Amino acid sequence: MPSIRLRSLGGTLIPFLYPALSDSTLTSVARRLCLQRHVRLYSRCNSTIAYPTNRHSASSDRSSHLDPTPDNYSLTPFADRCILTLEAGAGGHGCVSFVREKYIEEGPPNGGDGGSGGNIYIQAVRGETSLHKLSRRRLVKAGRGKNGQGKMKGGERGSDVLITVPVGTVVREIQRYDPIEAAEEAQRRAGWFGNGEASEEMKGSYRKDKWLVFPGTMPSELSRMQFPALPKLRRSHFAALQPQAPIWLDLDKHMETPMLLAAGAMGGLGNPHFITPDSPRPKMATRGDEAIKLSLQLELKILADLGLVGLPNAGKSTLLRALSNSRARVGNWAFTTLQPNVGTVVLDNHKGRPVVVKRGKDGELKENFTIADVPGLIEDAHLDKGLGLGFLRHVERAAVLAYVIDLSRGNAVDALKLLWREVSEYEALREKELNAETERRMVTYRPSRSSPQPKEEYNGLDEPVFNSSSQYLPTLTSTTISSKPWFVVATKADLPDTQANYEALQKYLDEVNSGVQPHPSTRKNAWKRNLQSVPVSAIRAEGVEVIPQLVMDLLVE
Numbered sequence: 001m002p003s004i005r006l007r008s009l010g011g012t013l014i015p016f017l018y019p020a021l022s023d024s025t026l027t028s029v030a031r032r033l034c035l036q037r038h039v040r041l042y043s044r045c046n047s048t049i050a051y052p053t054n055r056h057s058a059s060s061d062r063s064s065h066l067d068p069t070p071d072n073y074s075l076t077p078f079a080d081r082c083i084l085t086l087e088a089g090a091g092g093h094g095c096v097s098f099v100r101e102k103y104i105e106e107g108p109p110n111g112g113d114g115g116s117g118g119n120i121y122i123q124a125v126r127g128e129t130s131l132h133k134l135s136r137r138r139l140v141k142a143g144r145g146k147n148g149q150g151k152m153k154g155g156e157r158g159s160d161v162l163i164t165v166p167v168g169t170v171v172r173e174i175q176r177y178d179p180i181e182a183a184e185e186a187q188r189r190a191g192w193f194g195n196g197e198a199s200e201e202m203k204g205s206y207r208k209d210k211w212l213v214f215p216g217t218m219p220s221e222l223s224r225m226q227f228p229a230l231p232k233l234r235r236s237h238f239a240a241l242q243p244q245a246p247i248w249l250d251l252d253k254h255m256e257t258p259m260l261l262a263a264g265a266m267g268g269l270g271n272p273h274f275i276t277p278d279s280p281r282p283k284m285a286t287r288g289d290e291a292i293k294l295s296l297q298l299e300l301k302i303l304a305d306l307g308l309v310g311l312p313n314a315g316k317s318t319l320l321r322a323l324s325n326s327r328a329r330v331g332n333w334a335f336t337t338l339q340p341n342v343g344t345v346v347l348d349n350h351k352g353r354p355v356v357v358k359r360g361k362d363g364e365l366k367e368n369f370t371i372a373d374v375p376g377l378i379e380d381a382h383l384d385k386g387l388g389l390g391f392l393r394h395v396e397r398a399a400v401l402a403y404v405i406d407l408s409r410g411n412a413v414d415a416l417k418l419l420w421r422e423v424s425e426y427e428a429l430r431e432k433e434l435n436a437e438t439e440r441r442m443v444t445y446r447p448s449r450s451s452p453q454p455k456e457e458y459n460g461l462d463e464p465v466f467n468s469s470s471q472y473l474p475t476l477t478s479t480t481i482s483s484k485p486w487f488v489v490a491t492k493a494d495l496p497d498t499q500a501n502y503e504a505l506q507k508y509l510d511e512v513n514s515g516v517q518p519h520p521s522t523r524k525n526a527w528k529r530n531l532q533s534v535p536v537s538a539i540r541a542e543g544v545e546v547i548p549q550l551v552m553d554l555l556v557e
C-alpha cells in the first residue's frame with residue numbers, strides 16, 4: 001500500500017497536522033524541544049502513516065480505541081480518602097485453675113496467662129490503586145488474644161491484620177486512645193505515682209474490670225478476699241516498633257515488609273502469678289488489657305510521572321488512551337471523567353530495540369512511565385467550582401505536568417493562562433495547609449511512652465510539650481507545582497482552522513522562554529526551561545509519538 005504524505009480529509013491536511021510548519025518551523029520546534037530524535041519521529045510518522053482507502057477497515061481497531069462509544073470504558077471503584085478506626089487486639093484473660101489429681105487434695109495453682117492481642121500493620125503495595133475497600137470497611141480490628149487455660153496453657157495470640165494501601169497514600173492520625181497512657185495519667189492525677197509504686201490504697205480492693213475470680217466464688221467470699229496490688233501496666237514488646245505519635249506517614253514507595261501501626265495489648269496473668277506465702281492458692285487472675293485505638297485519615301495522592309491538566313472536554317482522556325492502553329471514558333461533553341485514571345506507557349515494547357530508553361535519576365533503566373488523567377478544571381475551580389481542584393492532588397505529586405489545551409475552542413493562550421491561574425490558587429491553598437500542619441506537628445502532646453513525671457513537677461494541666469527536635473518531621477513538601485517541568489499538549493489539531501491558534505500559543509511560550517512575557521504562574525521560582533507545545537491529534541494518534549521521549553527527557557531533569 002503506498003504511503004501518503006499529504007492527504008486531504010474533511011478539509012484537513014494529514015499528516016501531519018500543519019504542513020506549513022513541517023519544513024522550516026517544525027525543524028525549529030524540534031530544535032527548541034531538544035528533540036533532534038523527534039524530528040526523526042515526526043518524519044518517520046509522516047512517511048509511514050498510510051491511510052487505507054477505507055478508513056474503517058485496517059485502522060478500525062485503533063480508531064475505536066481512541067474514539068470509543070461513550071459506554072466503552074472500564075470503571076473501577078475509586079476512593080482517594082477515607083477515615084479508618086483501628087482497634088488493636090485486646091489481651092486474653094488469665095486463668096484461675098488448680099492442679100486436680102488423684103491423691104492431691106488441694107493442688108497448686110496452674111492457670112495459664114492470656115494471649116496478647118493481634119497487631120495492625122500497614123503496607124503500601126504496587127498493585128493497589130484505590131482506597132475504596134478501606135473506605136467501606138471503616139473499622140479495622142485485630143483479633144483478641146485467647147484466654148489462658150488450666151495446666152499452665154497460655155492463650156494463643158490474637159490474629160494480626162494487614163492493611164494494604166496504594167503507593168502514594170498519606171496517613172495522618174486524627175485521634176488516639178491509649179489505655180496505658182490513660183491509666184498512667186489517671187494514676188498520676190490521683191497522686192499514686194510518686195515513686196512509681198502503687199500505693200497501699202490500691203491493694204486489697206476488687207475491681208471487676210481488672211480481676212477474674214474462681215468460678216463460683218460467692219459475693220460474700222469476694223468481699224473477704226485479699227487482692228494483691230494490680231500488676232504494673234505492661235506494653236507489648238511490639239509497641240517499640242510503633243511509629244512516633246502522632247502518626248504521619250507518607251507511603252510513597254512500595255514496601256517489601258509491612259509496618260506496624262498499632263500493637264496488640266498484653267494478656268492477663270494466670271493465678272500462679274499471685275502466690276504469696278500467705279495465700280498459696282490464689283483464686284484470682286487478671287483480665288487481658290484493653291488495646292490501643294487509633295483514628296486515622298488516609299489520603300491517596302497518586303504518584304504518576306506525568307499529570308494531565310486541562311479544561312473539561314479538552315481531550316485528556318483521549319490523549320491518555322492514545323499513549324497507553326487505558327480504557328478511560330471519553331465523551332463529547334464536560335466532566336466525562338469523574339475520577340482519576342492512571343495509564344502506563346510502555347517504552348520498551350520488548351520487540352527488538354526499545355522505543356525510548358532512558359535511565360531514571362537513580363540510574364535504573366526505565367521501561368515505562370505512568371500518566372494520571374484527572375477531571376477537568378474550570379474557571380474558579382479554586383472557589384470549589386466543578387470537580388477538578390479536589391483532584392489536583394493527584395497531579396500535585398506528578399514529576400512532569402502536561403497542560404492539555406483544545407485548539408478548536410477559543411484562544412489557546414487564554415486557556416493556558418486560565419489553567420495556570422487555577423493551579424496557582426491550588427498551590428497557594430496547599431502552602432497554607434502545609435504551614436498550618438507544620439505548626440500543628442511542631443507542638444506535640446506528651447509522647448505515649450513518656451516516663452512518669454515527678455509529682456511536684458506535674459501541674460495537673462494538659463500542657464503541650466514543645467518538640468524542639470524536627471527529626472521526626474517527614475518532608476512536608478514535594479516540589480511545588482510551578483517548579484515542576486511542564487509542557488503543553490495542543491490537541492484537536494486535526495480540526496480545521498486551528499493552526500493560527502497553535503502558532504500563537506507557541507509564540508507565547510517562546511516569549512515566556514525569553515522573558516518577554518511573565519511566567520503564567522507569576523511565581524518567582526517557576527520552571528521555564530525550554531517551554532514547548534506539542535500539536536497532536538489524539539483521536540488519530542498523530543503527533544503523540546514525541547510525547548514519551550519528551551516526558552523522559554523532562555523526567556531526568
Ligand SMILES: Nc1nc2c(ncn2[C@@H]2O[C@H](COP(=O)(O)OP(=O)(O)OP(=O)(O)O)[C@@H](O)[C@H]2O)c(=O)[nH]1
Pocket residue numbers: 066067310311312313314315316317318319329330331332333334335336337338374375376491492493494495536537538539540
Ligand atoms: N477532532 C478531535 N477530537 C478529539 C481529539 N481528542 C479528543 N477529541 C474529542 O473530544 C471529546 C472530549 O474528549 P475527552 O478525552 O473525553 O476529553 P476530556 O478532557 O477527558 O474531558 P473531561 O473528562 O470531561 O474533562 C471527545 O468527543 C473526543 O472524541 C482530537 O485530537 N481531535
Ligand SMILES: [Mg+2]
Pocket residue numbers: 316317318329330336337373375
Ligand atoms: Mg476525561
